[in-house]
Amino acid sequence: MTSSPPPVLPDQRLAAGIAGLALRYRGRFSPETIQRLVIDSYERLAEHARVRTHLVVLAEHLAAERLDALAHIQGAPGVGLPRVLFVCSHNAGRSQMAAALLAHRAGGHVVVSSAGAHPAAEVGPVVAQALTEAGVDIMGAFPKPLTDEVVRAADIIITMGCGDACPIVPGRRYLDWPVTDPEGAPIAVVRTIRDEIDAHITDLLDSMRIT
Numbered sequence: 001m002t003s004s005p006p007p008v009l010p011d012q013r014l015a016a017g018i019a020g021l022a023l024r025y026r027g028r029f030s031p032e033t034i035q036r037l038v039i040d041s042y043e044r045l046a047e048h049a050r051v052r053t054h055l056v057v058l059a060e061h062l063a064a065e066r067l068d069a070l071a072h073i074q075g076a077p078g079v080g081l082p083r084v085l086f087v088c089s090h091n092a093g094r095s096q097m098a099a100a101l102l103a104h105r106a107g108g109h110v111v112v113s114s115a116g117a118h119p120a121a122e123v124g125p126v127v128a129q130a131l132t133e134a135g136v137d138i139m140g141a142f143p144k145p146l147t148d149e150v151v152r153a154a155d156i157i158i159t160m161g162c163g164d165a166c167p168i169v170p171g172r173r174y175l176d177w178p179v180t181d182p183e184g185a186p187i188a189v190v191r192t193i194r195d196e197i198d199a200h201i202t203d204l205l206d207s208m209r210i211t
Helices: 014-024 031-046 055-074 094-106 125-133 148-153 187-207
Strands: 083-088 111-116 156-159 173-176
Touching: 014 031, 014 055, 031 055, 055 148, 083 094, 083 148, 094 111, 094 125, 094 187, 125 187
Parallel strands: 083 111, 083 156, 156 173
Antiparallel strands: none
16 A cells, blocks of 8 residues: 655745654654644644745744644643633734733743634734833744644633634633724723733732732
């Protein structure tokens, strides 16, 4: 029986990242699974990309996050650090701010992810400015599509205006934060939105008994 030929990479530069992830997850995932996730991550991001200069690196980062989530699902869900997923429409404003603020304040005690039902091409520059002013690092953040692995790995899913596109997974804790969309808003308004999200983060950390 003849084996099927390997899938053609959409960008040959992905080969190095696939090899690195295969080494990192050796014994956990097959090279075929890793290649499939990297290619899928690349193609999902390419749908919304305006500039493809960094697309290979972003695809590798997204694939690594998905593999980490998949490893958690296949291991012992509910064990280890709590995992929180923020979801909004474009993953360029509210969910990015919430994820960055929670990661900043949780001090490594929470695994934080964010995604968008219809991801934008980039994080809003005013959003990045408001976070930087608050001393929160958003370097390397980019809008990510909503993927099955990250949803199923989450213990808490917080929706922020994604409507019917938000995922429903049995056994998860769901919260909905009705926060104003910062898209197109001036910096003064975005600062107010940031502070409103930060107040929600305080309540969340209190409920998780993380201070």
